[in-house]
Amino acid sequence: MELQRSLPDFERAHIALFAISYDTVDVLAGFAAKHGIEYPLLADAGSKAIRALGLFNEHVYAHHAVYGIPPQDHHWGVPYPGSFLLDEQGRVMQKRFAQSYRERETGVGMLEQGFGIKSAVHGAEARAHTEGVEIGAYLDSTTYRFFQRLWLTIELTIAPGLHVYGQPSPAGCMPLAIEVPPMAGIVVGTPRFPPPHPYHGDGLEGDLFVYEGKVAVSVPLTFTQEGDDQTVHVTIRHQACSTTDCLRPSTMTLSLSVQAADLIARPRRR
Amino acid sequence: MMGPIDFSQIGPAVGDRFPDGILPDQHGHLVDLHHARGHHRALVLFHRSAAW
Numbered sequence: 044m045e046l047q048r049s050l051p052d053f054e055r056a057h058i059a060l061f062a063i064s065y066d067t068v069d070v071l072a073g074f075a076a077k078h079g080i081e082y083p084l085l086a087d088a089g090s091k092a093i094r095a096l097g098l099f100n101e102h103v104y105a106h107h108a109v110y111g112i113p114p115q116d117h118h119w120g121v122p123y124p125g126s127f128l129l130d131e132q133g134r135v136m137q138k139r140f141a142q143s144y145r146e147r148e149t150g151v152g153m154l155e156q157g158f159g160i161k162s163a164v165h166g167a168e169a170r171a172h173t174e175g176v177e178i179g180a181y182l183d184s185t186t187y188r189f190f191q192r193l194w195l196t197i198e199l200t201i202a203p204g205l206h207v208y209g210q211p212s213p214a215g216c217m218p219l220a221i222e223v224p225p226m227a228g229i230v231v232g233t234p235r236f237p238p239p240h241p242y243h244g245d246g247l248e249g250d251l252f253v254y255e256g257k258v259a260v261s262v263p264l265t266f267t268q269e270g271d272d273q274t275v276h277v278t279i280r281h282q283a284c285s286t287t288d289c290l291r292p293s294t295m296t297l298s299l300s301v302q303a304a305d306l307i308a309r310p311r312r313r
Numbered sequence: 314m315m316g317p318i319d320f321s322q323i324g325p326a327v328g329d330r331f332p333d334g335i336l337p338d339q340h341g342h343l344v345d346l347h348h349a350r351g352h353h354r355a356l357v358l359f360h361r362s363a364a365w
Contacts, residue, residue: 046358059350062358063336071339074363083344084363085336092334098324098359122359123323127331129355133347135327136354140320144361153356 045184047080048164049150056160065090065120090120098122106144128157145190146265151183152194156261165196169297174290175202175283180297182275186304187266193301195262197221197279199254205283205290206253209239213251217282217292221260224276228268235261272302331357 046060053060060082064071071084093099100106100123104114124147125140137157139148151162166182177200183193199219201207212218221234237259239252264275275298282292325331335345346357 053356057353059353059355060358061344061346061349061355062360064360064362066363068337068339068341070362070364072341075339080339083338083349085338085344085346087336092336093359095334096324096332102318117362117365121361123318123320124360125320126356126358127325129331129350129357131352131354132330133350133355134330135325138320138324138327140318140323142317147360153358157356158354 045188046150047078047082049154049162050082052150052154052160052162052164053082055163056154056158058154058158058160061085063087063092063122065093065122090122093120093122096122100144103144109143110145126153126157128153141192143190146192147188147190148192148194149183152192155183155196156194166193166299166301169299171279171295171297173281173283173293173295175205176200176207176281176293178279178295178297180277180279180299182264182299182301185300186302187273188304189269190265190267192263192265195223195264195275195277195299197260197262197277197297199258199260199279199281201255201258201283203256204285206242206255206285207258207281207283209236209252209254211252212282216284216289217280219254219258219260220280221262222278222280223262223264224278226273226275228266228270229273229275230265230267232263232265235263269305270303272300275299275301 063085067088068086100121103118128137130136151165154160154162166185168179168181171178179198208216208218210218223231241250242253278296280294283290338344
């Protein structure tokens with residue numbers, strides 16, 4: 044259902060979308076009708092293709108036991124849940140699979156993190172401005188579901204003529220750092236930084252590693268509890284310099300709200 | 314206690330052509346995956362079930 048929301052993004056980017064499960068055509072027809080699904084849901088009834096592809100999950104009972112769930116007949120036959128990103132020649136560019144079968148990404152996450160394409164439907168953005176640097180932060184979505192992985196994206200737009208230090212930074216200069224404090228019910232993953240590029244500072248020993256222009260850092264957040272609405276705080280530290288001077292180090296905290304999707308569907312009495 | 318799964322060893326490998334396949338869609342029409350995607354990139358998602 045949630046992937047349907049990203050379908051215009053995928054169509055705009057000319058990326059074909061396919062979902063495969065062991066359901067029958069009838070089950071998929073009902074699901075598609077109920078949720079207005081317009082991309083292909085492919086029926087691998089009997090799990091023949093799943094098996095032929097080597098994706099048959101033989102450990103499905105053990106995976107459920109990790110969560111205290113007893114084996115159930117309908118578990119048998121499922122694939123490992125995940126996705127393949129194919130290039131224009133149909134070759135596998137990337138595989139996105141999680142260790143826990145429960146964890147699932149959003150369409151926005153797969154588009155932005157997998158294909159590097161900006162989504163038009165990601166969550167609302169929080170913005171801040173420091174001297175020489177604009178900062179924006181957003182989540183894949185303004186709502187979360189149980190065990191969903193949402194990516195927190197932080198974008199810096201650095202004014203021309205300035206650069207921000209990456210790691211390793213020269214002594215006394217603050218490198219770009221992103222911190223998300225621990226939150227109950229959310230597993231915060233390691234931030235993914237793009238590689239900085241070498242910059243030969245005038246009169247300075249050795250290479251510096253810097254970012255210029257636009258930089259995007261992503262932090263994976265996995266929502267492991269069904270709970271309440273949450274607020275995600277992110278602290279961005281950086282120091283911007285020109286070839287001659289450095290501005291003061293900056294520390295900025297942005298906050299983003301994310302609502303529990305199931306609370307919206309079935310509001311609890313408080 | 315199960316160890317972590319090495320997904321690089323499971324299913325089609327990065328760099329390999331995704332295998333050809335024909336499956337029916339929700340309308341009962343047969344879909345040839347590579348033919349349907351044309352010359353475009355694709356996302357092929359495997360999920361557990363639409364029913365549960």
